[in-house]
Amino acid sequence: MNIGAAAERANLPSKTIRYYEDIGLIKPGRADNGYRDYSDEDVHRLQFLQRSRSLGFTIEECRTLLSLYDDESRASADVKEIAREKIKKVDAKIAELQSLRSTLNVLVKNCHGDQRPDCPILDDLAGHKVGAAEPQSA
Amino acid sequence: MNIGAAAERANLPSKTIRYYEDIGLIKPGRADNGYRDYSDEDVHRLQFLQRSRSLGFTIEECRTLLSLYDDESRASADVKEIAREKIKKVDAKIAELQSLRSTLNVLVKNCHGDQRPDCPILDDLAGHKVGAAEPQSA
DNA sequence: ACTTGACCTTACATTGACTGGAAGCTTTAG
């Protein structure tokens, strides 16, 4: 099947599929006219990539997961470890964003938000302490 | 003062400061030897940038914030609006990550994680439902 | 005077994961 049909089945843009081929994640055959020709197995791999990318795995992690998927004798522990590491990273990112959110919230709460020029948000950005919530640099 | 000293005072790498100049966020003078020469006012702007970037504002948002900071007659409402929009974006990102986390957690919980090859995580990535938590595509 | 090393300069390449666009094939529908 042509790239357009594969794209539709995998819910990925054709452009992205070509990119995945560029970086060696998938190697479809070619038809006589030079068009890429995707087998059901190829589409399956693309779906795997779509799902793992949407779960936040990086391309390199997806590469590893795919190779584990291809390896009939892999240990499930290896896969579980990758997923656990990913959860840790997601947790760290969430914590960082929550800290940012709390600082931004303090700034917004302290700003009267009217037509007058004096603004506690800009004062804080300029380095004048606003009286609550320490920076917690990201 | 030279870029190294400015970098230290603003807690930014010299490289980043040159980049900020490239994109027009700051315009230091030049000494006779061609070296950039930063005034206290320049350092102040760099500190403003360091702080606003660390709070998660994009470069373009920082540009706007700086111009508001320069504008003596700005309304604090304008600044407050930018900060509120940023909080919204941060909230959306947090929600997305929490959803990912929950899906990943279900997968990890379902994986026995031993030396056997069968793995619910890979099964899920391959499209076989694992029995809980719908995708919630990011 | 000479050398070493720290610091400065510019310019270009790379990152991650695509996305957009140009220029030119092939195929399909009318």
Added chain:
DNA sequence: CTAAAGCTTCCAGTCAATGTAAGGTCAAGT
């Protein structure tokens, strides 16, 4: 026959820096 859709490759751009290379300048020590 023609127009549109779909395919091809290749190059550029995104964001916010960061890495590297090749070279100029300055201050200290011998």
